[in-house]
Amino acid sequence: MADRVRVTLLGTGTSTGIPVIGCSCPVCRSSDPRDTRSRCSALVQVDGVSILIDAGPDFRAQALRENIERIDAVLFTHHHFDHVVGLDDLRPFLFRNRAPIPCYAPPETERVVRQMFSYIFDDGSYPGVANLTLHALDGTPFEVASRESGNVARVIPIPAWHGETPVYGYRFGKVAYLTDTNRIPDSSMALLKGVDVLILDALRRRHHPTHFSFDEAIEVSRRVKARETWFVHMTHTVGHAEEDQAMPEGVRLAYDGLVVGA
Ligand SMILES: [Zn+2]
Ligand SMILES: [Zn+2]
Known part of the structure; x- marks a missing residue:
């Protein structure tokens, strides 16, 4: 049976993107395409509804690479630049949708994004700007509808912490996506119960103050008991080949363009 929820990992790299500008380390010079990582973003397709999670600096190239033709809604995880600065590149989708694309964000992110893109949100009179609406979430599950099919997808926000910054992960059926986090409160762990496919921030082996390390992310994966866990934001x-084969059963490193689902 085809997966009900299909996630295309548009980008799987940390905020610099990989290769890092000016770096000649073995991973930045690797010829393995899985070592080239654009900034984190995902396209989630649920029952004919297309949902974009984050729109970073690589969004345009990612959308062209994956041939994205439609977006019904955008979910932001938080307001750091590598997750929001591609918002204006949504303009081409508006002509196709012929209606505003709703964007959803945690409250602080909603404020920052509205300020960053004031020419879009505060004054709709400037011609040719992206026709978007922006909504602050309060953690309550909500529904996103496809204008094309009329179908509806249910989204469950998963509040988490990225150092001192509040972020939201999102759950769709048996799939959950949580990037840029190093702490998931118990109340949110409860929301991950029954998840089969977990997409999770795992920056690197070494500890970091705002991202999960590999060991920390493996521990989360065990607690969730997901069938598959895919690491992102690396x-x-x-190095993909070496680290991927060293992962415990059920845990893998994602790469740009990978499609997972449940
Ligand atoms: Zn990030
Ligand atoms: Zn490097």
């Missing part, structure tokens, strides 16, 4: 200290 740095250039992570």
Whole structure:
């Protein structure tokens, strides 16, 4: 049976992207395409509804690479630049949708994004700007509808912490996506119960104050008991081939363009 929820990992790299500008380390110079990582983003397709998670600096190239033709909604995880600065590149989708694309974000992110893109959100009179609406989430599950099919997808926000910054992960059926986090409170672990496929921030082997290290992410994966866990947001200290085969059963490193689902 085809997966009900299909996730295309548009980007799987940390904020610099890999290769890092000016770096000649073995991963940045690797010829393995899985070592080239654009900034983190994902396209989630649920029952004919297309949902974009984050729109970073590589969004345009990612959308062209994956031939994305439609986006019904955008979910932001948080307001760091590598997750939001591609918002304006959504303009081509508006002509296709012929209606505003709703964007959803945690409250602080909603404020920052509205400020960053004030020409879009505060004054809709400027011609040719992206026709978007922006909504602050309060953690309550909500529904996103496809204008084309009329189908509806249910989204469950998963509140988590990225150092001192509040972020949201998102759950769709048996799939959950959590990037940029190093702490998931118990109340949110409860929301991950029954998840089969977990996409999770795992920066690198070494500890970091705002991202899970590999060991920390493996521990989360064990607690969730996901069938598959896929790591994202990795740095250039992570060589795909070597590190992927060293992972415990059920845990793998994602790469740009990988499709997973449940
Ligand atoms: Zn990030
Ligand atoms: Zn490097």
